[in-house]
Amino acid sequence: MVPWFPLYYEEPLEIVSGEGCTVTDADGASYLEFYAGIAVNTLGYKVPEVHEAVERQLRKGVVHTSTFYLIGRQVELAERIAALSGIPDPLVFFTCSGTEAVEAALLATTEYRQSSQIIALRYGYHGRSFGGLGVTGDRHWQGSGLSPVRVAHARGGERRRGGLSGLDDKAYVRACREDLEELVGTSTPERTAAMIVEPVQGIAGGIPLVPGQLAAYREVLDEYEIPLIVDEVQTGWGRTGKYWGYQWHQITPDVLVFAKGVGNGFTLGGLVGRRDIMSSLDAPSISSFGGNHLSTAAAVATLDYIAAHDLTTAARRLGAVLIDGLKESLDDEPCVSQVRGQGLLLGIEFSHPGTLKPFPEMAARVQQLCRENALLVGLGGTFGNCLRLSPPLTVQEDQVRLATRVIAASTRAARAD
Known part of the structure; x- marks a missing residue:
């Protein structure tokens, strides 16, 4: 494969099956999937009507x-x-x-x-x-x-x-x-x-x-x-x-x-x-x-x-739950410079405390820790210092709140490393 074809994580992940907002890798580990194949899997995985x-x-x-x-x-x-x-x-x-x-x-x-x-x-x-x-x-x-x-x-x-x-x-x-x-x-x-x-x-x-x-x-x-x-x-x-x-x-x-x-x-x-x-x-x-x-x-x-299923309304409602929950739970994190987005298309930006100097190493570490806590999120941003969230529009409120807790805990753990 070409050298400009990047893979996430220290040990690359292969997703082999999925249902709803949950996927399973080649080793049998399951994850809550909050990136949806870069906003592609609008309805999630194994949707009977589509199949x-x-x-x-x-x-x-x-x-x-x-x-x-x-x-x-x-x-x-x-x-x-x-x-x-x-x-x-x-x-x-x-x-x-x-x-x-x-x-x-x-x-x-x-x-x-x-x-x-x-x-x-x-x-x-x-x-x-x-x-x-x-x-x-x-x-x-x-x-x-x-x-x-x-x-x-x-x-x-x-x-x-x-x-x-x-x-x-x-x-x-x-x-x-x-x-x-x-x-x-x-x-x-x-x-x-x-x-x-x-x-x-x-x-x-x-x-x-x-x-x-x-x-x-x-x-x-x-x-x-x-x-x-x-x-x-x-x-x-x-x-x-x-x-x-x-x-x-x-x-x-x-x-x-x-x-x-x-x-x-x-x-x-x-x-x-x-x-x-x-x-x-x-x-x-x-x-x-x-x-x-x-x-x-x-x-x-x-x-x-x-x-x-009126998923447009669902995205508006659950997007508000997600962004509000993230802002509240990450408010005191010195490395989080901004939580932003609209609906279910969000970004969390990491910067060196007290500045807007990008902190891509922190973002990558938080992404890795999210995976270790069974949550998959994207990594990107102009400076490589943002977590990207775009879960399927079929995501449920309990899954949104779980993802919020995992991201907050992973951010705290990364800061303590």
Whole structure:
């Protein structure tokens, strides 16, 4: 395997089975799983409704036909996503991943606007492809920084560092708007292709955009007729407590990118956008595997389950229980500089006491101790100093409270080491 393919933990973990929010490793140890395959396993593991939908398709003997043939379930799913998107008169294109979907969104908007200029956000992450890394505003993931597009980065959700630190929400949003106005008015070409944003900057460590920030950006973009791409790869399907993360900001995007949780582990991504933007490509294009029979069957079953069990409301309620519990239990921990997030997409940041100097060793130690106490959490953040939490939306309140206790105890133990 390539050397840039990282594994968690001092002794790597292989998950071989699971049910609900619990998984079992190759040695027979069980864990409460609070990362959901990086927000992919929306419903958790061994969900009968999803497995039965896929097995029905398998029994038909057709796994793949390519997109040169109609796939009925794909059309059904496209219609549902179009209706859920909130975008007027939208079109849908399916891919195999969020990375590929971001690339398609960049392709569509640059072609539509006849411009290679993109505005992105600092601390943002948009996948591992050439274009996706090009618009990523997180140096940890960028590599060389080479890019097929010209990129300018506006302010993201992190406001504790830099010249805008200390501002309240209203003042910060005003400063961000003024900064974007200056950026568009002086530093970018007259025809900018698009702005791409995440409502919660997940890879950066669960940093939500400030209330009103995205709406302020939208006003500036509208003035210059610049399309807005909202990357909902991690925030979509109810994870933030609303169906889409952008809905917290009272705006509607021009293009919405989705992936991860839509198939509950089956590979699927895509984008939905305004008809004029999505129709702008002159050359034909296909996606051999995008929206295939198995992944779309799983996705339709997943959306049915989310609706039937009102998991969006559950994410909002249990997300509040989780973040409030973590803030209370970690309040006196000197190495915890922030607990943040929205819904069931959270981050816990570790810094050297009394500073914002990143403390990645502490974060890694807490993650290791959580595993030893039968809890799996993610590790990330721009500086590698954040625990990342994105449990399945089917998580129960007693599991949320158990995870809170384990994280608090692991943090205390790590500090005592």
